[in-house]
Amino acid sequence: MNEASEIQTRQDPEIDFRQLDDIIEGQFGNDKENLIMILQAIQKQYNYLPKPALTYLAAKIKVPVSKIYGVATFYATFSLEPRGRNIVSICLGTACHVRGGDRVRERICETLNITDGQTTPDGRFTLETVRCIGCCSLGPVVKINDDMYGRIGSDEVEKVLNQYE
Amino acid sequence: MKIESIQDLEKIKQQYSSGLYNPGVVKVNVGMASCGIAAGAQAAYDKAAAAFEGDKDVLICQTGCIGFCEAEPLVEIFADGKPRVMYKNITEDRILDAIEDYRNGVSRKKWILGQLRDPRCLLEDDVDNPVDKVEPYEDIPFLEEVPFYKNQVKVALRNCGYIDPDCIEQYIARKGYFAFLDALKNKEPGQIIDIVKASGLRGRGGGGFPTGIKWATCAKHEGERYIICNADEGDPGAYMDRSILEGDPHSVLEGMLIAAFAIGSRQGFIYVRNEYPLAVKRLMTAIKQAESCGLLGDDIAGTGFSFNIKISTGAGAFVCGESTALMASLEGQVGRPRAKYVHTVEKGFRNSPSNLNNVETYANVPPILLKGADWYSGLGTEHSKGTKVFSLVGKVKNTGLVEVPMGISLKEIVFSIGGGVPKKKKFKAVQTGGPSGGCIPEKYMDLPVDYQRLAEVGSIMGSGGMIVMDQDTCMVDVARYFLDFLKEESCGQCNPCREGIKQMLDILTRICQGEGQEGDIELLEELGSMVQKFSLCGLGTSAPNPVLTTILYFRQEYESHIRDKKCPAGVCKKLFHYEIDSEACTGCHVCARKCPQEAISGEKKKPHVIDQEKCIKCGICYDACKFNAIAIR
Numbered sequence: 001m002n003e004a005s006e007i008q009t010r011q012d013p014e015i016d017f018r019q020l021d022d023i024i025e026g027q028f029g030n031d032k033e034n035l036i037m038i039l040q041a042i043q044k045q046y047n048y049l050p051k052p053a054l055t056y057l058a059a060k061i062k063v064p065v066s067k068i069y070g071v072a073t074f075y076a077t078f079s080l081e082p083r084g085r086n087i088v089s090i091c092l093g094t095a096c097h098v099r100g101g102d103r104v105r106e107r108i109c110e111t112l113n114i115t116d117g118q119t120t121p122d123g124r125f126t127l128e129t130v131r132c133i134g135c136c137s138l139g140p141v142v143k144i145n146d147d148m149y150g151r152i153g154s155d156e157v158e159k160v161l162n163q164y165e
Numbered sequence: 166m167k168i169e170s171i172q173d174l175e176k177i178k179q180q181y182s183s184g185l186y187n188p189g190v191v192k193v194n195v196g197m198a199s200c201g202i203a204a205g206a207q208a209a210y211d212k213a214a215a216a217f218e219g220d221k222d223v224l225i226c227q228t229g230c231i232g233f234c235e236a237e238p239l240v241e242i243f244a245d246g247k248p249r250v251m252y253k254n255i256t257e258d259r260i261l262d263a264i265e266d267y268r269n270g271v272s273r274k275k276w277i278l279g280q281l282r283d284p285r286c287l288l289e290d291d292v293d294n295p296v297d298k299v300e301p302y303e304d305i306p307f308l309e310e311v312p313f314y315k316n317q318v319k320v321a322l323r324n325c326g327y328i329d330p331d332c333i334e335q336y337i338a339r340k341g342y343f344a345f346l347d348a349l350k351n352k353e354p355g356q357i358i359d360i361v362k363a364s365g366l367r368g369r370g371g372g373g374f375p376t377g378i379k380w381a382t383c384a385k386h387e388g389e390r391y392i393i394c395n396a397d398e399g400d401p402g403a404y405m406d407r408s409i410l411e412g413d414p415h416s417v418l419e420g421m422l423i424a425a426f427a428i429g430s431r432q433g434f435i436y437v438r439n440e441y442p443l444a445v446k447r448l449m450t451a452i453k454q455a456e457s458c459g460l461l462g463d464d465i466a467g468t469g470f471s472f473n474i475k476i477s478t479g480a481g482a483f484v485c486g487e488s489t490a491l492m493a494s495l496e497g498q499v500g501r502p503r504a505k506y507v508h509t510v511e512k513g514f515r516n517s518p519s520n521l522n523n524v525e526t527y528a529n530v531p532p533i534l535l536k537g538a539d540w541y542s543g544l545g546t547e548h549s550k551g552t553k554v555f556s557l558v559g560k561v562k563n564t565g566l567v568e569v570p571m572g573i574s575l576k577e578i579v580f581s582i583g584g585g586v587p588k589k590k591k592f593k594a595v596q597t598g599g600p601s602g603g604c605i606p607e608k609y610m611d612l613p614v615d616y617q618r619l620a621e622v623g624s625i626m627g628s629g630g631m632i633v634m635d636q637d638t639c640m641v642d643v644a645r646y647f648l649d650f651l652k653e654e655s656c657g658q659c660n661p662c663r664e665g666i667k668q669m670l671d672i673l674t675r676i677c678q679g680e681g682q683e684g685d686i687e688l689l690e691e692l693g694s695m696v697q698k699f700s701l702c703g704l705g706t707s708a709p710n711p712v713l714t715t716i717l718y719f720r721q722e723y724e725s726h727i728r729d730k731k732c733p734a735g736v737c738k739k740l741f742h743y744e745i746d747s748e749a750c751t752g753c754h755v756c757a758r759k760c761p762q763e764a765i766s767g768e769k770k771k772p773h774v775i776d777q778e779k780c781i782k783c784g785i786c787y788d789a790c791k792f793n794a795i796a797i798r
Contacts, residue, residue: 035497036480040439063497074499074656076481077439093401094596094632095558097646103784107761131483131650133440134404135200136556136630137234137564148203155759155785 015052019045024060032061035071039078048079076130084119084126086164088112089143093132096139100154104140105129107154111161124165167459169466171346174337181338185328186284186295187245191223193264195255196239196326198230198411199443200404204237208257216261223264229412231326233313234565236278241326242267248301249281251308271302279308286323288340288535313563313582318544320552321369321405321528322568325412330447333454336415342460344534345422349468357427358384361530363538365550370395370486370523371601371627372703373549373616376530379520383428383510386518390430392421392472393514393521395491396437396444399483400599401650403630405554406524408566410437410444413528414451418461418474420527423534425472428520433474436491439481448476483600483654487702488513488521490656501656502702523628525554545571549615549626559596559632562587569614576610579633590635594718598627600647600654601707603714604640623714625707639736640719641726645673647711655704662705665696669712677737681727686716735797738782742798747772749794756786756795 023041028034038061042053049072058065072078090105109115112125119126135141138150142160149160168174183189195201195210210227217223231239236253240263243249250271252263259276266273280302283294301307308314319325328335336342348357362377383390394417398406409417421433437445452474455461463471477495484490485500492514494500513519529551533541542550549571555578558564562584569578579585579595586592594604603624605612612618616626634643648670657663669692672685693709700706716723725731732740745756745765750772757765757773764780767773775786787795 031497033495033497036494037478040478040480070499071497074482075479076653078480094599094630094643094646095402095564097401098559098632098634098638098643100784100788106783130440130481131654132399132401132403133199134398134407135203136402136404136558136632137200137237138203139558141203148199150200150203153785153788154783155761 013046013050015050015056017056020053020056024057030061032063035061035063035068036075039068039072043078048082051080082119082123084123086125086145087128088125088161089128089130089133091131091133091135091139091141091143092129093136093139095136096132096141099139101140103154104142104152104157107157108142108161111158125161166457168342168346169459171343171350174343174346177334177337178340181334182292185335185338186292188224188243189245190221191242191244191264191268193223193225194228194241194326195225195260196229196231196237196241197227198408199441200234201230201237201239202443205256206238209238209240209255209260212257213260213264217264226329227331228328229325229330230322230408230566232322232566233278233563235563239278239326241281243281243284246299248296248299248305249284250302250305251278251281252276253278271305274304277305279306279311279314282307282309284327286327286339287320288323288343288532312584313565313567316573316577316582317568318552318570319568320532320544321409321416321525321554322412322566323532324416325408328413330412330414331450333415333451333458336413340535341415341531342419344531345419345426345460346466348423348534349426349466349470354384354427354429357423357534360534360538361427364533364541365538365545366526366529366533366541367549367616368523369525369529369553369628371400371598371625373626376522376526379510379522380424380428382508383518383520386511388517389432389515390428391514391517391519392425392428392430392433393492393495393519394421394433394435394527395486395488395521395523396435396441397479397486397491398438398441398524398628399486399654400628400630402556402558402596402632403599403628404556405566405629407441407444409524409528409554410441411447414444414447415455416528416531417448417524418451418455420522420530421474422460422472423530424520424522424527426470430520431471431473433472434477434495434514435474436477436479436485436495439478445476445478452476482656483650484656484702484704487704490702491521492519499656501658502704504701525629546613546615548617553614553626553629555629555631557583557631557633560586560590560635560638561633571615572613574611574613575605578614578631579610583633586633586635590637592633593636593638594634594640596632596634596643596711597630598625598707598710599630600651601625601703601710602627602630603710604634604643604718605714606718623710623717625710637734637736639677639732639734640715640722641673641676641732642734642736644712644715645670645677648673648708651704651708655708659701659705661696661699662701662708665692665700666705666708668692669696669709673712676723676726677732677740679726679730679737679739681723683727685727686720686723690716733797735784735787741782742777743775743780743782743787744796744798745773745775746794746796749792751792751794753792755789755791759785759789761785
């Protein structure tokens with residue numbers, strides 16, 4: 001419920017509807033079966049799912065907003081809130097877990113002073129936990145944007161984070 | 166270039182074989198799957214590619230996962246008339262030296278994993294072994310004799326690490342698409358299903374349902390039939406599907422094509438995790454190439470058979486690995502499973518007959534058709550045929566992807582291939598089957614890998630994650646970890662799963678925080694059996710497995726958490742503290758320097774002490790100490 005009320009109060013960015021048309025119509029042919037991939041494309045564009053984009057999408061593909069909201073909240077990838085400039089994904093798959101992934105997460109939380117799913121007040125980092133990126137042999141693994149850091153120790157966290165502005 | 170017949174394939178095979186085996190130059194294959202790239206393969210590749218740009222004597226190429234992840238980045242270098250050599254840990258700063266070393270006669274022995282005795286794939290019986298008459302190097306082990314590779318038989322991974330995944334011709338050069346075109350031109354759909362049935366192939370995604378029977382049932386039902394590939398590899402600790410998609414995407418397409426022809430389908434879907442961007446990219450390339458060769462699309466090879474494949478990306482929901490949930494997700498809906506009174510082979514995607522198999526299952530199909538059902542069923546045990554790929558990870562020396570014949574013992578996998586537990590620590594358990602599986606203790610390590618036998622000890626084969634745990638792994642915490650995962654991933658529509666998992670997790674969390682009570686274990690067992698019996702889908706019915714197996718085999722750990730308020734493994738923070746063993750401590754000061762809280766003090770060369778008030782139990786000192794002087798109390 002929290003998320004829903006926040007959507008209404010937050011200021012959303014300017015939406016370029018032609019750009020949305022390119023995604024919804026151009027790439028995915030207004031096909032509601034492609035809903036998940038359309039949402040992924042929108043999130044790639046805006047870094048999150050802005051509400052006006054979702055209402056527009058609903059009308060375009062003739063799916064109620066409530067249903068789109070359901071899909072957007074069901075799948076872990078989607079965020080209804082703006083995210084930071086850098087996305088820190090800490091892998092907590094089993095292999096990373098037994099190799100001390102939790103300790104790395106704690107260090108990151110302490111260093112950035114945020115917990116899972118939160119964004120630093122300066123908008124620099126968003127912290128997300130993911131369950132297995134499939135690089136288990138390098139555990140514990142931290143992914144920042146598209147960069148992977150394997151066999152990372154909790155004492156290396158600060159140094160790695162400092163590389164991102 | 167349109168491929169119309171086996172002769173066309175044969176021509177391409179002739180043309181591209183030399184590039185694979187006798188390239189006429191020094192060929193450098195850099196292992197570039199996601200994990201290789203994470204270990205630095207991309208940087209190494211870029212550096213070498215730039216250094217040898219325009220050089221006619223050296224060719225820098227990419228390939229898929231070479232398997233031995235522990236030694237990534239792996240680079241294989243070869244030239245005509247010389248043995249092929251696999252170099253290990255070849256990062257950016259080493260790659261030029263490694264190439265130099267190979268050209269100068271191989272002297273950096275420490276960088277070398279081994280030399281290859283036979284690079285051919287098991288399908289190429291008719292190709293001469295290119296290194297057969299080559300004099301091998303002395304003092305360099307043969308790769309096939311390196312313990313990690315010794316017991317492996319590569320069927321599903323036959324091309325991973327040998328071909329460029331972005332090159333369809335190289336796949337064809339290793340007999341790719343031969344099985345499909347032969348089936349299409351010379352076999353009846355029913356015959357193909359019979360071969361798959363006779364091979365004994367069972368679903369590699371976890372369930373282990375006989376593939377041939379699934380195909381036959383799907384083919385029986387009327388309607389627009391769909392072929393779906395489950396590449397939503399959600400099990401934490403398993404990444405064999407990613408490696409196959411990244412290293413040999415055409416093998417999956419070919420498997421799907423064969424299934425489509427056998428079942429009678431015109432449209433296929435690959436549902437792949439969005440967390441695997443490289444796999445998605447390579448699949449897209451592969452599909453485009455197959456389309457332009459006329460191997461996908463309308464009227465394939467002039468036979469009138471048409472088949473298209475569409476990629477759909479998942480969005481991070483473990484439950485979508487379940488067949489009905491996956492199909493709902495493919496339709497653009499929330500991925501909630503439904504009860505299977507009517508199976509998906511009858512009414513699945515778009516309410517039509519749908520055949521869903523896993524990546525590894527499809528990759529196994531072309532070799533079965535080419536080499537015959539008898540060959541395949543000759544591998545493995547009575548009820549589990551063929552090979553299985555495992556991702557051997559966790560507390561094990563040689564982490565990596567291993568493909569072994571069914572029936573091999575867990576001990577062989579963990580200790581012979583995996584090299585056992587590193588840092589002289591004690592082995593505790595091996596976890597198979599992901600969150601739906603169980604923890605198998607040391608006493609069952611002689612157990613053969615087989616669907617039935619693993620089920621007998623409370624675990625499952627699963628998709629093939631094999632996570633090794635040592636003395637530093639707390640089994641109560643592992644059970645809590647899996648339930649925490651499953652609580653997040655439960656779709657929430659049925660009560661036993663939604664509420665049951667949460668209640669079990671609450672109890673386990675209490676135990677881990679030192680607030681466990683007498684009777685908790687019994688309550689966990691009771692709840693577990695309820696969740697197992699009454700949940701709607703596989704996620705719920707298997708969710709209690711990690712808890713029930715750890716209670717069964719490691720009950721004393723639960724008891725020491727509950728009764729003595731101790732965590733013997735030193736994981737549950739409220740139930741232990743670190744102390745420095747004054748006899749073992751050499752006073753090297755490493756721990757004190759690394760401690761983020763500055764909680765460790767002491768003079769150089771004299772035993773140090775930890776200030777318990779300041780210590781946050783981050784474990785940095787424990788990992789840093791080379792003398793095992795940090796003790797868990």
